[in-house]
Amino acid sequence: MATPSIKEVAHRAGVSVGTVSNVLNRPWIVAPATRQRVQDSIRALGFVRNEAARHLRAGRSRTVGLVVLDVANPFFTDLAEGAEALAYEHDTVVMVCNSKTDPVREGHHLDQLEQQRVLGILITPFDSNDPRLTALVDRGTPVVLVDRTADRGLCSVSVDDQLGGRLAGTHLIESGHRRIAYIGGPFSMQQVSDRMTGITTVAEQAGTVDLQLFEVDVMGVVEGRAIGEQIAALPPRSRPTAAFLANDLLALGFLQAMAVAGLRVPRDMAIVGYDDIDFARAAAVPLSSVRQPAEMLGRSAMELLQEEVEAADRHRHRQVIFQPDLIVRESSAYKRS
Amino acid sequence: MATPSIKEVAHRAGVSVGTVSNVLNRPWIVAPATRQRVQDSIRALGFVRNEAARHLRAGRSRTVGLVVLDVANPFFTDLAEGAEALAYEHDTVVMVCNSKTDPVREGHHLDQLEQQRVLGILITPFDSNDPRLTALVDRGTPVVLVDRTADRGLCSVSVDDQLGGRLAGTHLIESGHRRIAYIGGPFSMQQVSDRMTGITTVAEQAGTVDLQLFEVDVMGVVEGRAIGEQIAALPPRSRPTAAFLANDLLALGFLQAMAVAGLRVPRDMAIVGYDDIDFARAAAVPLSSVRQPAEMLGRSAMELLQEEVEAADRHRHRQVIFQPDLIVRESSAYKRS
DNA sequence: CCGGGGGATTTAGACGATTCAATCAGGGCT
DNA sequence: AGCCCTGATTGAATCGTCTAAATCCCCCGG
Numbered sequence: 001m002a003t004p005s006i007k008e009v010a011h012r013a014g015v016s017v018g019t020v021s022n023v024l025n026r027p028w029i030v031a032p033a034t035r036q037r038v039q040d041s042i043r044a045l046g047f048v049r050n051e052a053a054r055h056l057r058a059g060r061s062r063t064v065g066l067v068v069l070d071v072a073n074p075f076f077t078d079l080a081e082g083a084e085a086l087a088y089e090h091d092t093v094v095m096v097c098n099s100k101t102d103p104v105r106e107g108h109h110l111d112q113l114e115q116q117r118v119l120g121i122l123i124t125p126f127d128s129n130d131p132r133l134t135a136l137v138d139r140g141t142p143v144v145l146v147d148r149t150a151d152r153g154l155c156s157v158s159v160d161d162q163l164g165g166r167l168a169g170t171h172l173i174e175s176g177h178r179r180i181a182y183i184g185g186p187f188s189m190q191q192v193s194d195r196m197t198g199i200t201t202v203a204e205q206a207g208t209v210d211l212q213l214f215e216v217d218v219m220g221v222v223e224g225r226a227i228g229e230q231i232a233a234l235p236p237r238s239r240p241t242a243a244f245l246a247n248d249l250l251a252l253g254f255l256q257a258m259a260v261a262g263l264r265v266p267r268d269m270a271i272v273g274y275d276d277i278d279f280a281r282a283a284a285v286p287l288s289s290v291r292q293p294a295e296m297l298g299r300s301a302m303e304l305l306q307e308e309v310e311a312a313d314r315h316r317h318r319q320v321i322f323q324p325d326l327i328v329r330e331s332s333a334y335k336r337s
Numbered sequence: 338m339a340t341p342s343i344k345e346v347a348h349r350a351g352v353s354v355g356t357v358s359n360v361l362n363r364p365w366i367v368a369p370a371t372r373q374r375v376q377d378s379i380r381a382l383g384f385v386r387n388e389a390a391r392h393l394r395a396g397r398s399r400t401v402g403l404v405v406l407d408v409a410n411p412f413f414t415d416l417a418e419g420a421e422a423l424a425y426e427h428d429t430v431v432m433v434c435n436s437k438t439d440p441v442r443e444g445h446h447l448d449q450l451e452q453q454r455v456l457g458i459l460i461t462p463f464d465s466n467d468p469r470l471t472a473l474v475d476r477g478t479p480v481v482l483v484d485r486t487a488d489r490g491l492c493s494v495s496v497d498d499q500l501g502g503r504l505a506g507t508h509l510i511e512s513g514h515r516r517i518a519y520i521g522g523p524f525s526m527q528q529v530s531d532r533m534t535g536i537t538t539v540a541e542q543a544g545t546v547d548l549q550l551f552e553v554d555v556m557g558v559v560e561g562r563a564i565g566e567q568i569a570a571l572p573p574r575s576r577p578t579a580a581f582l583a584n585d586l587l588a589l590g591f592l593q594a595m596a597v598a599g600l601r602v603p604r605d606m607a608i609v610g611y612d613d614i615d616f617a618r619a620a621a622v623p624l625s626s627v628r629q630p631a632e633m634l635g636r637s638a639m640e641l642l643q644e645e646v647e648a649a650d651r652h653r654h655r656q657v658i659f660q661p662d663l664i665v666r667e668s669s670a671y672k673r674s
Numbered sequence: 675c676c677g678g679g680g681g682a683t684t685t686a687g688a689c690g691a692t693t694c695a696a697t698c699a700g701g702g703c704t
Numbered sequence: 705a706g707c708c709c710t711g712a713t714t715g716a717a718t719c720g721t722c723t724a725a726a727t728c729c730c731c732c733g734g
Contacts, residue, residue, distance in 0.1 A: 016685075367713085
C-alpha cells in the first residue's frame with residue numbers, strides 16, 4: 001500500500017539494503033547479476049527514492065529557492081527560465097516563490113526555504129539591506145541577490161539601473177520634452193530609486209527640465225492605469241509630456257489610461273517603460289522600453305550560487321553587473337519642436 | 338557553525354530533546370519556566386527546524402506540486418495565485434513547475450515531485466490519459482487535473498471548453514463571418530480539441546461556414562505571429578475574415594502580424610482569443626476573449642486536493658466544471674453586411 | 675593444504691525531529 | 705507516615721537512506 005522503501009526492495013531481491021543503495025548510487029561496484037536482480041525488484045515494486053531521507057542523511061537538499069517580486073511579470077518568468085536551465089544541468093530543482101512585493105510574504109517564504117535547508121536562495125529582495133538576509137547567510141544558507149547590487153559580503157547579479165534611467169532620460173530630453181514624469185515604487189526599493197537617480201542626473205544636467213515623481217506601492221498594470229488617469233486629469237499646461245515608468249506593466253496600464261482619456265501617444269504623451277517584456281512590443285502603441293537581459297540574469301545568478309555551493313570555502317563574493325539597452329519604439333518616437 | 342539541531346538547543350537549555358520538541362509542537366504541556374528557557378535557547382542559537390527530518394518522521398511532506406504548461410502565461414500565474422492562497426491557509430507550500438508543453442519536462446517534474454513525496458499534485462497535463470498519471474495515483478500520490486476533465490478515478494477542475502468554443506463561434510457567425518480560422522495546438526491536447534469541437538458544432542449548424550484549422554506546437558506569442566503572417570499572405574478571396582485562437586498569447590501574436598501586414602482589425606480580420614488575460618484588454622486593438630475563472634480554478638483544485646488528503650479514505654473523486662464567458666471588445670466588434 | 679588477497683556484500687550507526695510509554699517530583703489526603 | 709494522583713519531563717524507538725568499516729567467499733600461489 002504505502003510506497004515501498006529500500007528495505008522491501010532488498011528483501012524481495014534477497015540482498016541487504018546496503019546493496020540496493022549501492023545499485024542506486026554506485027552501480028559499478030555491484031556484480032551484474034545482483035544489480036539486475038535489484039533493478040527488477042525496484043521496477044516490480046514501483047520503488048521511488050525518498051528525497052527527504054536522502055536529504056536528511058546528506059545534510060543538504062537539492063533544491064534552490066528563487067524569490068521574486070511578481071511571478072506574473074514576464075521579466076521574472078524569463079529570469080526564472082534562465083535560472084532553471086542552469087539548475088537542470090546541476091541536477092538541482094528550483095522552487096519559485098512569489099513575494100508580491102510584500103515583505104511579510106517574503107519573510108514567510110524565506111522561513112520556509114530555510115527550514116527546507118535549500119542549497120541556496122536567489123532573491124530579488126524588497127529591501128536589500130534586510131537584516132534577515134544576512135542572518136540567513138550567517139546561519140549557513142548562501143544567498144545571491146538578483147537585480148540588486150550587493151554592497152556587503154554577498155554575491156549579486158544586477159543591471160546598471162542608473163544607466164537605464166539615464167538612457168531613458170536622455171532620450172526623452174533629446175526628443176524635446178521638458179516636463180517629464182517618473183513613475184515607480186516603492187521608492188525604497190533600490191532598483192526603483194536607482195532608475196530615478198539616473199533620470200534625475202540627466203534632467204539636472206539639462207537644466208531646464210521639470211521632473212515630477214509619482215510613487216506607487218506595487219508595480220502592476222492596475223496601478224499604472226490609476227496613475228495615468230491622475231496625470232491625464234492635470235491641466236494640459238502643467239501636465240508632463242512624457243512619462244518614464246519603472247516597469248512595463250506600469251507602462252501598459254498607463255498607456256491604457258491615455259487611450260481612455262483621449263490623449264494621443266506619443267504626440268500628447270511619450271512613454272518609456274522598463275524591462276522590454278514581450279507584451280511591450282504588442283501594445284496598442286508599441287512601447288519604448290529599457291531592456292534587461294532577464295534570462296541571463298537568472299542564469300548568471302544560479303552560476304554564482306553553484307560556484308559558492310561547490311567551492312564552499314575559498315569562494316570570493318562577486319558582483320556581476322550587466323548593461324541595459326534602450327529600445328525605442330513608437331510610444332516615444334515623436335520630436336517636440 | 339552548522340545549523341544547530343534540537344539536540345544543541347536541549348543541551349543549552351538543560352532539558353531533553355523531547356521537551357524541546359514539545360515546546361515546538363505542544364507548548365501548553367510544558368511548564369512556563371521551562372518553555373521560556375527553551376525558547377531563549379532557540380533564539381540564542383538561531384535554531385531552525387529541519388523540514389526534511391520532520392517530513393521523514395511524519396511520513397508526509399507539507400508541499401503540493403503544481404505543474405503548468407507555461408508559467409509565462411498569465412492565465413497560469415493567476416491559477417497559481419488561487420492555489421497558493423488556499424495552500425497558505427492549510428499551512429502548505431506550493432511548488433510551481435513549468436512543463437513548457439513538453440512531455441519530457443513534465444515527466445521529469447513528476448518524478449521530482451514524487452521523490453519529494455509531495456502531498457499531492459495539481460497538473461494541467463500534456464496528455465490527460467498519460468499512464469504515468471494513474472501510476473502516480475496508484476503509488477499513492479493524489480492528483481487533481483486542472484483545466485482538464487478527468488474521466489476515470491481522478492478529481493478535476495475544468496471549464497467547459499466546448500461551450501467556450503461555441504460562444505466564440507456563435508459570436509463570429511452572427512457578426513456575419515463565413516470564413517473562420519481556428520488556431521491552436523497541439524490538437525492532441527484536450528482543451529484545444531474541445532474548443533475546436535465547440536466552434537465546429539456551431540459552424541455546422543450554421544451550414545454555410547467555412548472553418549479552417551491551423552495547428553501549432555506551442556501556444557505562445559511567437560507562434561501566433563507566425564500563423565498570422567501565413568494567413569495574411571493568403572489571397573483575400575479565400576482568406577478567413579475572422580480568427581478564433583485557443584489562447585490569448587497566440588491572439589496577441591496574431592494581432593501583431595495583422596498590423597505588420599496592414600490588415601485592419603476588426604474590419605479585415607476579426608479576432609477572438611481565449612483566457613482573457615490582463616494584456617488582452619491592453620492590446621493594440623483590445624482583444625475579445627473567452628474568459629476563464631483562472632484564480633477560481635486554482636483555488637478549487639487545491640480545495641479538492643486538501644479534501645482528498647484529509648479524508649484519505651471515504652473520498653469520492655469529483656469533477657468540477659466552470660462556465661466561461663465571452664468578453665467582446667473591439668477586435669471583433671464589426672458586423673459584416 | 676594453508677594463507678592471503680581482492681571483489682562482493684553485509685552490518686551498523688548516523689542524520690534530526692517526533693511521539694509515546696515510562697519515570698519522576700510534589701502535593702494532598704487519609 | 706504512607707499512598708496515590710497529576711502534571712512535567714525523559715528515554716528510546718522510529719522514519720528511509722547512505723557510507724565506512726567489517727565480513728564473507730572464492731581463488732590463487734607457495
